[in-house]
Amino acid sequence: MIKNLVILISLFILTLSIKAEEGLTIVAVGKADVEKDGLIIVTNDQPRGLSNREKTIIAEYEKLMKNDFSFYKQKFNVMDKNEYKPKAVRKDYSFLSGIGVRYFILNSFDKASENTLSVKSELYSVREKKLLETVSVTVTPSNVRKNGHEAGDALFQKIAGQTSIFRSKIVFVSDKGTTKSKGIKELYIMDFDGHGVRRLTNHRGNVISPAFSFDGRKVLYSLIKNSRSKSRNINLYILDVETGRSRVISSKKGINSGAFFMPDGENIALTLTHEGNAEIYSLNLASGATRRITKHYQPDVDPSINVTGSRMAFLSGRSGAGKPMIYIADPRAQEKDVKRISYVGKFNATPRFSPDGSEIAFASWLDNRFDIFRVDENGANLHRLTKDFGSNEDPTYSNDGQFIAFSSQRVLSRTRAVQNIYIMTRDGDILGSLTKNMGNCSTPRWSKY
Amino acid sequence: MRSMVINKPLSFYTKKSTAMHVLIVLIACLLSWLNWQSGEKQRKINVKLVQSSVRVDMVALPKRTLKELEAIQASSASAPAPSTTSKVPEPKPIPDKGDEYLKDTKEVKKKSLADLLKNYSKKDKVSDVKKVRAKSKEGSGLNQKQQALLAGLVKRGNKVQKGEALVGNGSAEVLSAVQAYATRLPGIVKPFWKIPSYLADKGLRARIRVFINSQGRIVRAVIYESSGDDEYDNRALAAVKKASPFPVPEQKISKNILNGDILLGFPL
Numbered sequence: 231m232i233k234n235l236v237i238l239i240s241l242f243i244l245t246l247s248i249k250a251e252e253g254l255t256i257v258a259v260g261k262a263d264v265e266k267d268g269l270i271i272v273t274n275d276q277p278r279g280l281s282n283r284e285k286t287i288i289a290e291y292e293k294l295m296k297n298d299f300s301f302y303k304q305k306f307n308v309m310d311k312n313e314y315k316p317k318a319v320r321k322d323y324s325f326l327s328g329i330g331v332r333y334f335i336l337n338s339f340d341k342a343s344e345n346t347l348s349v350k351s352e353l354y355s356v357r358e359k360k361l362l363e364t365v366s367v368t369v370t371p372s373n374v375r376k377n378g379h380e381a382g383d384a385l386f387q388k389i390a391g392q393t394s395i396f397r398s399k400i401v402f403v404s405d406k407g408t409t410k411s412k413g414i415k416e417l418y419i420m421d422f423d424g425h426g427v428r429r430l431t432n433h434r435g436n437v438i439s440p441a442f443s444f445d446g447r448k449v450l451y452s453l454i455k456n457s458r459s460k461s462r463n464i465n466l467y468i469l470d471v472e473t474g475r476s477r478v479i480s481s482k483k484g485i486n487s488g489a490f491f492m493p494d495g496e497n498i499a500l501t502l503t504h505e506g507n508a509e510i511y512s513l514n515l516a517s518g519a520t521r522r523i524t525k526h527y528q529p530d531v532d533p534s535i536n537v538t539g540s541r542m543a544f545l546s547g548r549s550g551a552g553k554p555m556i557y558i559a560d561p562r563a564q565e566k567d568v569k570r571i572s573y574v575g576k577f578n579a580t581p582r583f584s585p586d587g588s589e590i591a592f593a594s595w596l597d598n599r600f601d602i603f604r605v606d607e608n609g610a611n612l613h614r615l616t617k618d619f620g621s622n623e624d625p626t627y628s629n630d631g632q633f634i635a636f637s638s639q640r641v642l643s644r645t646r647a648v649q650n651i652y653i654m655t656r657d658g659d660i661l662g663s664l665t666k667n668m669g670n671c672s673t674p675r676w677s678k679y
Numbered sequence: 680m681r682s683m684v685i686n687k688p689l690s691f692y693t694k695k696s697t698a699m700h701v702l703i704v705l706i707a708c709l710l711s712w713l714n715w716q717s718g719e720k721q722r723k724i725n726v727k728l729v730q731s732s733v734r735v736d737m738v739a740l741p742k743r744t745l746k747e748l749e750a751i752q753a754s755s756a757s758a759p760a761p762s763t764t765s766k767v768p769e770p771k772p773i774p775d776k777g778d779e780y781l782k783d784t785k786e787v788k789k790k791s792l793a794d795l796l797k798n799y800s801k802k803d804k805v806s807d808v809k810k811v812r813a814k815s816k817e818g819s820g821l822n823q824k825q826q827a828l829l830a831g832l833v834k835r836g837n838k839v840q841k842g843e844a845l846v847g848n849g850s851a852e853v854l855s856a857v858q859a860y861a862t863r864l865p866g867i868v869k870p871f872w873k874i875p876s877y878l879a880d881k882g883l884r885a886r887i888r889v890f891i892n893s894q895g896r897i898v899r900a901v902i903y904e905s906s907g908d909d910e911y912d913n914r915a916l917a918a919v920k921k922a923s924p925f926p927v928p929e930q931k932i933s934k935n936i937l938n939g940d941i942l943l944g945f946p947l
Contacts, residue, residue, distance in 0.1 A: 254940050254942045255857050255858055255861045255941050256941075256942045257861045257862055257942070257944065258865060258944045259864075259865045259868050259869055259872055259915075259918075259943050259945050259946060260865060260872075260946050261946045262874040262914070262946065263872065263873045264873070264874060264875070264876050264879040265873050265874065265875050265876065266876075267875070267876050332875070332876075357877070575740050594740055596742075603740065604745075612740070613741065614740065614742070614744045614745065615744060616744065617743075617744045617747075657745050657746065657749075658744050658745050658746050
């Protein structure tokens with residue numbers, strides 16, 4: 231007993247004698263602001279004897295590339311001044327360095343045949359004073375946008391070391407073609423910059439909740455038919471983007487909707503109500519076999535899967551109180567690792583994973599409208615992204631996670647409102663609208679390739 | 680020997696044993712009190728650190744957007760620094776956000792622990808010794824934990840931070856004054872701390888030792904720990920030099936400040 235006490239006392243003395251080593255006071259300044267890279271994109275002297283049409287191709291190629299890089303305005307300062315052109319053509323590195331240019335892209339065109347030009351796009355680093363990358367493509371009036379974006383992406387990758395959004399596409403639903411007697415919503419696809427809009431469906435009904443496959447080749451959507459028949463079951467369709475053909479893949483009783491591709495491309499997650507309550511299931515596209523993912527007496531809807539397929543974000547009423555909250559779970563088993571993410575918000579909707587699965591963007595009802603919010607996958611760092619900008623819904627992350635597209639609605643008068651697709655950076659810097667004169671556009675989904 | 684033991688009455692041993700026990704308890708009390716006294720200042724710093732690294736959950740959706748919050752932080756960082764006072768400055772007031780930001784139970788627990796410790800320090804109870812030791816251990820192990828703690832501080836979320844300094848040991852009063860002075864520097868240097876894109880995301884780190892005279896001007900700034908990249912080191916040095924002059928240090932710490940007791944970490 232006494233022995234123990236002696237040990238105890240000696241321990242006290244020991245703690246007294248411990249002194250932290252002498253040190254300097256260290257304070258963290260924190261992460262540096264990253265300077266924007268000055269970038270100029272110029273066209274080398276054009277070959278002689280070009281037709282007007284061919285000159286238009288050249289102009290479009292240059293304009294497109296400038297526009298592409300301008301999306302990354304946190305990263306690049308696209309400098310567009312005529313007097314810089316000869317300096318870049320002559321590779322005057324010291325002048326360019328002096329005005330803050332870090333990279334320049336020099337496009338040289340050659341006539342291959344009638345209305346066909348071969349382009350050589352060269353990327354130079356002013357700091358290293360050397361050519362970094364050369365991309366050669368052939369452009370015609372019909373493929374100049376596609377090939378221009380691809381060339382831009384290759385050069386971007388050389389600078390940033392990761393893929394850009396330049397080749398990505400967005401699907402969305404538009405009510406263009408709606409008449410007074412008949413409201414229709416069809417599925418459309420466009421490039422990330424709003425060009426090349428193409429209609430994908432012709433159901434003359436209401437297409438809802440589309441979803442891109444991870445490779446961008448297939449789109450899932452649900453359809454509310456306009457027909458007068460008694461059966462107005464909401465069925466799920468799959469569409470081949472290339473051929474435009476679609477077919478029903480789930481027509482269970484009730485709602486077959488809110489589908490989302492699993493990363494393997496062979497299974498999907500979707501909401502079914504055939505057993506009464508809305509629950510999330512996994513469905514194998516080939517066999518049609520279903521597996522239940524959620525099991526709760528409250529409704530579970532709107533799954534979103536991260537790129538590895540290990541996490542699923544969804545909405546659930548299981549918190550009680552009648553407010554849908556965001557949860558995550560492991561979709562590979564039933565009710566596995568369910569974790570509540572959101573504890574606030576009157577009405578949360580459409581949780582969407584960023585491509586790397588580190589954050590979730592969602593819409594939430596605040597001050598009588600929806601706005602876009604962002605939260606880390608573990609529930610920390612809840613940020614508001616939109617404010618005083620109409621009612622904003624349906625966020626969707628870009629393939630590189632740097633941008634979020636969403637639909638924004640403006641009330642024009644008591645009876646009229648217009649809804650368009652907008653794009654912003656993941657920090658809420660709004661870059662502008664992508665859709666124009668397309669009626670009301672909603673539910674954008676950004677491809678993930 | 681044995682006979683002696685037997686000869687003594689039981690009461691003799693009882694008294695002796697009681698006296699021994701009382702003595703031991705008294706010694707224990709005294710030691711714990713001394714221990715408590717000696718660790719007072721350090722403990723306060725520790726508690727501060729713990730609080731500033733505690734996660735905060737929201738109880739309502741934020742009204743301000745991320746960009747608005749960034750603008751607030753930027754303006755508060757570039758605002759002129761207040762004149763020096765002899766007191767440890769209060770932590771920066773959290774911008775008025777109504778009741779949107781309430782602290783979660785975790786922090787409440789930690790806070791109440793801190794309060795408990797404070798109360799106990801007046802009462803001086805033996806039973807506190809364990810808690811005190813747990814706390815002072817955190818203090819002595821500071822150097823090992825610096826990286827993790829600092830990293831956590833930098834990753835702070837949608838909230839204006841409290842303290843952001845980690846210190847070694849020294850004369851407690853001067854120390855806390857040096858610390859208080861040091862915590863004002865990052866806000867002044869940050870607006871000038873810029874790097875080109877090719878150096879970003881490389882995980883570089885430099886530490887600069889600053890020598891500031893009694894007028895608050897930089898006398899010397901030397902690289903204490905190089906990042907290994909000249910451009911990065913130079914940018915960090917340039918940021919410090921551009922940020923000069925700094926606030927005028929108090930008289931009692933001006934010697935420490937002039938002797939380069941402060942290290943600025945870029946980023947940590």
